[in-house]
Amino acid sequence: MNIPIFELERVQSLFENTVDYNLTESGFHPYTLNQLLNKDQIHTLTNTVLGYGQTNGSIPLRKRISAMYTNANEEHVLVTNGSSEANFIACHTLLEKGDEVVMMVPNYMQIWGIAEEMGCFPKAFHLKENNEWKPDLNELKSLVTPKTKMIALCNPNNPTGYTLTKDEIQEIIAIAKSVDAWVYCDEVYRGAELNGKTIESFIGMYDKVMVNGGLSKAYALPGLRLGWLIGPKEHIADTWAYHDYTSITAGIMSHYIGEIALRTEKRQEILTRNRTMLNENLIAVKAWLDQYGDLFEYTSPKAGGMLFIKYNLDINSTELANWLRTEKSVFILAGDCYGMDYHFRIGIGERKTYILEGLERVKQALKERFNV
Incomplete structure (x- = not known):
């Protein structure tokens, strides 16, 4: 294996x-469904035809997702079975054998394992516990090379709960630009900020950015197994091609419930x-x-x-x-x-x-x- x-x-x-x-x-x-949905919505759900639906995500759901990001529409979005599938697809879309991946650590370590499986070379740059988990950006700068294809982040961070400052974000983007690398950010905890202010996404800050999101963490709906990728249209089109070889589509009921969960008031x-x-x-x-x-x-x-x-x-x-x-x-x-x-x-x-x-x-x- x-x-x-x-x-x-x-x-x-x-x-x-x-x-x-x-x-x-x-x-x-x-x-529970009774807590989340009203009676009319539950009635519609129980009368839903259990077909496949649109495999890259229903248009209403992708519109709801894209509305949470800057300068994005439904064509910038691929809906996946959880953010874990999003990570897998993103890596197989953006990386090739021999590429270097510089990854924030500690982190949800899925991307590290995927990179190794693909024949890539993961390197770690660290959040410093003795500095309130602030990132060591000098270390990041020292690790990137012309072979670096991706800088992989988790913001807000799993497991430390650290959120990057605006200055740190700008410096990370500058480092990525210096070697023409992608910034890939796991943003699945965006929306779970203790101060009540949703942090800004990396989307829109650089033309080589892709992020994931999902309803499992900040939205308390893990059973829907609903995640997404958002990025440049042409690269999201490529991710859809990989999605056809993995799970094909998220469930049609998850599409329906997810769109309701992402309506502004809900x-x-x-x-x-x-x-x-x-x-x-x-x-x-x-x-x-x-x-x-x-x-x-x-x-x-x-x-x-x-x-x-x-x-x-x-x-x-x-x-x-x-x-x-x-x-x-x-x-x-x-x-x-x-x-x-x-x-x-x-x-x-x-x-x-x-x-x-x-x-x-x-x-x-x-x-x-x-x-x-």
Whole structure:
């Protein structure tokens, strides 16, 4: 097998549904159809003919998506089965064997594995924990070469919750232009900002930009498996060609529900609900961590659905996660999945009572094993 196991996704798939408390959910507590749709919309949904629909995404849905970006229309959009398919298609559209990919780390590591499978050469430039997760752009500048085909970003970042400043964005674009590289940005957490202000997309800032988005994270609708790519028309046309060889199309019911979710008033309702949860839960989780003094260290996220935490215990992060799972039926994501031992990730987009009940079990476990 030429493609490496995607450890982060595999670990989550194995364990997130086998525990009493999954504390590493990376999005928000999902909506039900009754919460999301009105009676007329549900009636229409239940009478929908279950055909294929338009394979690159229904025109109404692509219009809703494009309206969230600068100087874009439906021809700039490809609808995919989640943002994971979007990442796969984008890489196979924009990269060729032998290309270099310089990738922000830590990150959702899917693109790293895809690049390796394609015979590309991934390199890492780092967000610096000792500088509140700000990117080391001098490192980025030193890594790009004439062979660099893509600079891969995640903004807002998974797992740190860092959001790039305007100056950092402009410098990244300048670096990309200097070697004629693509900027590919995972923007799936755009809309989950704690201050309530949606960050600006990279779209429109440079002619070689492509981004992804989706309804799984900031919109609390992961079961729809609805994502998208947006970029230059001619390259989006190329992505559609790859999409024909992968999943062909997202489900017609997801097209219908997704278009409703992205209507202006409904979209604002969803984002407000989720940002409120995020802020309330962050306060509660920080209070829980702070009771332990310097045992835990963290930088508050600016966006996203999680808190990335460093711990000061003499135990490997995978061992810690496995122990909590087997002894207390609590699942946390080990920092090893990001190549960062002595860290773990906690999701803060779930119901607050659920999170605190899970943390109570962690508290019991820490007292039993480490006497803290």
